[in-house]
Amino acid sequence: MVVASLPSWSQGAKSIRITEVMTDNQNSIVDEYGAHKSWVELSNTSFTTYNVRGMFLTTDRRVLDKNMSPEERRKLMCPLPNNEPRTTLAGKKSMVIFDRYFWQDSKDCDDCPKGIDKIRILAEGTGPLQLQLNLCPTKKSAAPFHKKDNWIALYDGNAVDLIDSVSVPWLQEDQSYALSNDFKTWKICNIEDATPGYLPQPNGLSKPQLLKKQDPHGFGIAILSMGIVFSCLALLFIFFWAFGAYMKHKQRIAKATEKHATLLYKTGKKTIEVTSELSHKTNVMLKDGLKT
Incomplete structure (x- = not known):
């Protein structure tokens, strides 16, 4: 039973891919502390849920x-x-992991070595999804670490099986290196085309991605939601107003019918009384006439 489960477990691990990387985040998403840091996106390309806990990320080619x-x-x-x-990544879902290191401009540092444009600083605030990845934003900043580019790899929990890896070229500020819709080729995206937290779709952007791109501040969806709510309230008002008017009209008809029936009853009763009286008088006259 354990042996039979190993292939499916391995297949589930292989469905986890590195789908987007941003090495110089100045205006993109922020972490729990509101800081702009480099980030890596992991995505579950399958339709089944898989937990990536215990897996490893590294930028060290050794x-x-x-x-x-x-x-x-x-x-x-x-x-x-x-x-x-x-x-725990559901099918076709993604997560973002931040680099705990951030980079300070060397112009603001008096003791920094010459020839380096940015200085690496380890952030004090951290969270569960912040790792010391050491992603370098520029070629000059990577010189002390002897890096020719930003290479990042995802390893399985046994620290032996390489699940996925990518070599990221040097990017400009707020550019990301993203996996294309075909899940085979990579492309450089500007900040308006970066989609952290969303898996690339084979047929273009998904509905959440399109909504995020077309309505980045959420004004459109807020107006749409309020419009739907007020439309429902207006329909309810019209319905209850019409129902109330119908009930009032029905009550008026009932009252009018009741009055008409009472009038007919009184008229009929009076007619019967008069007829009865005339009949009585006629009988009396006939009896008196016969006697006479």
Whole structure:
């Protein structure tokens, strides 16, 4: 039973992909503390739910050494948190992981080495989805770390199986490197085309992505929601007003019918009384005439 479950488990891990990376975040999404940091998007490309807890992210190419033991490789990796509900990815859903490092302009630093445009700083505030990934925003800032580009890899929980990896070219501010809709090629996106937290769709942008792009501040959806609510209230007002008018009209008809019936009853009663009186007098006259 355990052996039979291994292929499906492995297939589920392979469905997790790195789908978008932003290395120089100045105006894109913010973390829990309102800070703009580099981020990586992981997506579940299958239709089944999969938990990525215990998997590893790394930007250190030394882990590619096949002779390295899993214990040594884990020291160069960042594990995804275990007790975090957001690591449970439903089918076709994504999550964003922030780099805990942020970069300060070297112009604002008096003791910074020359030839470097940005200085790496470890943020004090952190969260469960913030890892020390060390994504470099520029080629100059990567020089002290001997990086030719930003390479990031996703490893399975055993620290042996490479699930996915991507080499990110040097990007400008607020540009992202995103997986295309075909899930094969990559493209550079400007900030208005970046979609953190949303999986690329084979037929273009999904409905949430289109809504986010067309209505970034939510004014349209707010007006639409208020319009629907007020329209429903107006329909309810018209319905109850018409129902009330109908009931009033029905009451007027009932009262008029009751008055008419009472009038007919009184008229009929009076006619019967007069007829009875005439009949009585006629009988009396006939009796008196016969006697006479």
